[in-house]
Amino acid sequence: MGFVLKDMKREHVLAALAYGFFLAVTSVTLWGGYLRFLPGPENPDFLVLEYFARSAALPVSLAVSGVVAFRHPKARRWRSPVLSWALFLAGALLAALRHSGLVLPEWSLVAAGACFGWGSGLMFGALQEVVAAQKVFTAGIVVFAAAGISALLFFAVEALPTSVAPWASLFALAPAAVLLARAAWKCAPKVHPLFDTVPEQRRDRCREAARELWRPLLCVAFSAFIVGIVRVESLSGGGSIDQTNESNMIGLFAASIALLATWRLLYERVTLMRLYQILFPLTATAFLLLPLLDGTFHQMVRSLVFLVFSVTSSLMVVSCARTARNQSLAPVFVYGFFAGMVYASSLVGSVVGLLVGAGRGVGLAELSVVALVAVYVLSVAMVMPHKGRAARSQAGAGEGRSVASAGSAGDVVSAGCAVVAERYGLSRREAEVLGLLARGRDVPYVAEELVISKSTVRTHVKSIFAKTGVHSRQELIDLVESIEA
Structure with missing residues (x-):
């Protein structure tokens, strides 16, 4: 402590x-x-x-x-x-x-x-x-x-x-x-955007x-x-x-x-x-x-x-x-x-x-039923969304690897990430991590979003840094933003 x-x-x-x-x-x-x-x-x-x-x-x-x-x-x-x-x-x-x-x-x-x-x-x-x-x-x-x-x-x-x-x-x-x-x-x-800008x-x-x-x-x-x-x-x-x-x-x-x-x-x-x-x-x-x-x-x-x-x-x-x-x-x-x-x-x-x-x-019987129903609902809720979430992330990464698709959708960040992933030979998982980092997400968020551990996220981040030649997240974001899709 x-x-x-x-x-x-x-x-x-x-x-x-x-x-x-x-x-x-x-x-x-x-x-x-x-x-x-x-x-x-x-x-x-x-x-x-x-x-x-x-x-x-x-x-x-x-x-x-x-x-x-x-x-x-x-x-x-x-x-x-x-x-x-x-x-x-x-x-x-x-x-x-x-x-x-x-x-x-x-x-x-x-x-x-x-x-x-x-x-x-x-x-x-x-x-x-x-x-x-x-x-x-x-x-x-x-x-x-x-x-x-x-x-x-x-x-x-x-x-x-x-x-x-x-x-x-x-x-x-x-x-x-x-x-x-x-x-x-x-x-x-x-310095955080939430104090300076209103998201569109x-x-x-x-x-x-x-x-x-x-x-x-x-x-x-x-x-x-x-x-x-x-x-x-x-x-x-x-x-x-x-x-x-x-x-x-x-x-x-x-x-x-x-x-x-x-x-x-x-x-x-x-x-x-x-x-x-x-x-x-x-x-x-x-x-x-x-x-x-x-x-x-x-x-x-x-x-x-x-x-x-x-x-x-x-x-x-x-x-x-x-x-x-x-x-x-x-x-x-x-x-x-x-x-x-x-x-x-x-x-x-x-x-x-x-x-x-x-x-x-x-009384007790009614409260017990409420508790048991709540346990069941929470148990299902805690487990089921993970798979759908991971599937959405993988689907989003698959779409992001196509520059034309990302460009047609008007998502400049996705397009830039797709170019960086292709140019520097990033793996599929590294591309997913890159996409989230480029949007300002932190390590705990990336770990929970992709259903992996934080140490695994850090391993992917180090690999991305090594492949792209950057030394910080800000440099990585700058690299993505500098690419014209």
């Missing part, structure tokens, strides 16, 4: 701190920890409404942010961290007024939850831009380090007196997160992004679905919000340590999709065990649920950042779509959990 952290530069540290401080804030605000500081018993119906207003505002905010970023990728004021903080303060003001004993309408609690949810969505989008500006390997370090920082900050705030903790989060951690996010954005690299064929790039992310989306969304069931137990189980948040942060801290310790090895030898495949059975197992156990064992399974979700949601940030870079799409658009679907799944899980708690015909 030390070898990974020592590579961090100033901008990486700022990004990790900004993300970590904000995640710590959400543990007390977005996930409802502030409710325990309100005086007297609250109306259970309005507590449920507040929870769903907060849980629904987050995915809606992410989706709206994504749509606006797609249409206006260079406009940033509307998703400024300052605006996010203003929404947090509005929610905090409503909560503070209720805490003071001032008589307010019951809907004020619902409005506070909506402010926290919407503000969190805007801030997540702003931070995703900072993460996507980094290289994929560095983005992973930033996100995983942020998870550990947030857990430590959470337990530090929890150690404060009960009357101080929520306000320390809102008036100390939140502004610190805003200031750090602004500083991290100023230091973030601005954005819809085609969106389809490519969807092909990259739909299987990870299924996996993370199912984890979020289970988390939604667990969280709604905080309301139906007599207000165990403290225990739920602690389980969440313990899982987040454990995920941070595990990912930082193994990230270099995972990045070099395992594709992100393979990680989702490994983690999904743990999610399904926890789902099946959750209704069967109680007491200490139930708490252990809850911690496992949050651990798996913490890992998959951290990987989700890295996956979205990589896809945004590969497709030259606005990071807020990619993350807004992906994360919006994930947190909407969490909302659906909460609805199911509420029905289970109310005894409305949904």
Whole structure:
């Protein structure tokens, strides 16, 4: 882990701190920890409404942010961290007024939850831009380090007196997160095309992004679905919000340590999709065990649920950042779509959990059927697309070897790659790797696209360099662009 952290530069540290401080804030605000500081018993119906207003505002905010970023990728004021903080303060003001004993309408609690949810969505989008500006390997370090920082900050705030903790989060951690996010954005690299240009064929790039992310989306969304069931137990189980948040942060801290310790090895030898495949059975197992156990064992399974979700949601940030870079799409658009679907799944899980708690015909048998169907669907989804994907890649490479075909299609890059492959005697697989490298794809993407290991990709890259006489990817791209088909 030390070898990974020592590579961090100033901008990486700022990004990790900004993300970590904000995640710590959400543990007390977005996930409802502030409710325990309100005086007297609250109306259970309005507590449920507040929870769903907060849980629904987050995915809606992410989706709206994504749509606006797609249409206006260079406009940033509307998703400024300052605006996010203003929404947090509005929610905090409503909560503070209720805490003071001032008589307010019951809907004020619902409005506070909506402010926290919407503000969190805007801030997540702003931070995703900072993460996507980094290289994929560095983005992973930033996100995983942020998870550990947030857990430590959470337990530090929890150690404060009960009357101080929520306000320390809102008036100390939140502004610190805003200031750090602004500083991290100023230091973030601005050389990637996604910060300078608007792709002309954005819809085609969106389809490519969807092909990259739909299987990870299924996996993370199912984890979020289970988390939604667990969280709604905080309301139906007599207000165990403290225990739920602690389980969440313990899982987040454990995920941070595990990912930082193994990230270099995972990045070099395992594709992100393979990680989702490994983690999904743990999610399904926890789902099946959750209704069967109680007491200490139930708490252990809850911690496992949050651990798996913490890992998959951290990987989700890295996956979205990589896809945004590969497709030259606005990071807020990619993350807004992906994360919006994930947190909407969490909302659906909460609805199911509420029905289970109310005894409305949904029980262990029904949940077991859902889990088994999900396992079957995910298993098929994880395996089947690989072959089709490889076939499309081979077909595309076969067509790319014909300069006339590529030229007639108007694809200058494909035409240039075909000429380079023929002129320098590249093999079929080397031609496929060349085609992806010329479009700015990184090694993990090439490995996953062609269904080969990263070390094999690097071997092909070295062979391509040797045959063409270049010494870097940029020289290779220049060589392709210099050829007139």
